[in-house]
Amino acid sequence: MTDAGTQADRELVAAVASGSSEALARLYDRHAGTVFALARRVLSLVEDAEEVVQDVFSQVWRDASRYEAGRATVAGWIVMLTRARAIDRLRSRKARPDLRGVNPDSAPPLVAGDRNPEQVTLTADDVRSVRGALTVLPDAQRSLLELAYYEGMTHVEIAERTGVPLGTVKTRIRTAMMTLKGVLSS
């Protein structure tokens, strides 16, 4: 995801929008490893992660013409789509055993990848910085952030799961996010 890589991604998405399956194959080669790894991080079953990979690249194919570059990057779009699809699948897995008692209207809100994923910027520098900063976040902050990010839990759900007071959950997650934001290049 160098600048050249970012530009190459944009050109590939433009080609996909014109119906080039070859361009989709190249996007797959460039990003499938991250998509698969992130899906595996969220979901325990390999089969589920493979389904997510299929969902994500199908959506890239369908929506390539709607992708608006601006300051955003294709990598950001794909990562946010992946998280959204993986958490959708995680929630449906969790809901399945007791479907009879679950009202579909009470389902948690859509995740960000469903809303405006094409507007997200992601660069190799950002990834490197955040990866490094994660290693020095206090465990108490990182563990709560991971519950929200990789398990799609809300503040309230995290408080219920961990027994940490709701206000503390919010503060720790916010502090962690602000620390990570601090290491991003301007």
Added chain:
Amino acid sequence: MTTMSNHEEFAAALAGYAIDALDGAERLALEAHLSTCAQCQAELAELRRVAAALGGAVVAVPPPPALKAKVLAHATAQKQAPRAPEAGAPSRFLRRPAAAPTPMTPTPGKLVRVRVRRSRSPLPIAASVAIILGLGAYAWLLRSEVDSLRLQVTQMSIAAEGLRKELTAVRNDAARFTHTAGVLASPVLLKASLTGDQTRMPRATGRAFMNAERGVFFHAEHMDPLSPGQEYQLWVIPRGDGAKPVPFPRTFTPDANGVVSINLPMPSAPSVLAIAVTIEPKGGSSSPTLPVVLSGAVTPG
């Protein structure tokens, strides 16, 4: 459930919103605020960069080789969206406020009516119909949200009783949690913004985050390349006149783009006033070779 009412409260909730951790009522209240607050929209864009980087931070794992052909066959069998998005399509209404460059004007309905009447080139009928259909879809979405919220209110009133019981338990734990919060808030995380020496390395910038137990994470950009046999070294500048700088145990070199991101253990130092970087012979020195090329004062995180 906290009711947010002012900008500071909404701004504080943005981090949770960026990773979808807000519950229904909080989320809707924040979205209403976002539609009118350019400052929060800009902050949210930055926090969503963090969210994306968290996803990208996983170490890539090659999927099974056979998956590629299956995925490509499945994907390309599907119909692609038309190139120009249709005006009034529901997906446009679902776009987040972050996509709107300017805050909404109050009483938009009134303004829209005036504009439509006075326009010299009235909207084509087809576009008007599309907008009406879109607004219909939007109204339907809002209705769904309202129904969902009603259900949540019912569920929350049931949950309230349980929460009251939890509150008692939480109060009993308050002293312990207060202590934990204190530890997190002050000495655990220190940070420093470093700037380059104005003559030697004016473009260089850096950030350091320090935790007594976990060491330091140091990230810098625009660092000059070094001559062979040289390395950069990071130093703790302790408080107090005449206190000797304490070297970090390892030296480093930036990548070809002048970027460095490293984790180092914290050296033993009585107190930390500032962090500095010098150029040293390979392997490092026990006292710094001046001048300092990059430095910054330490503040609580």
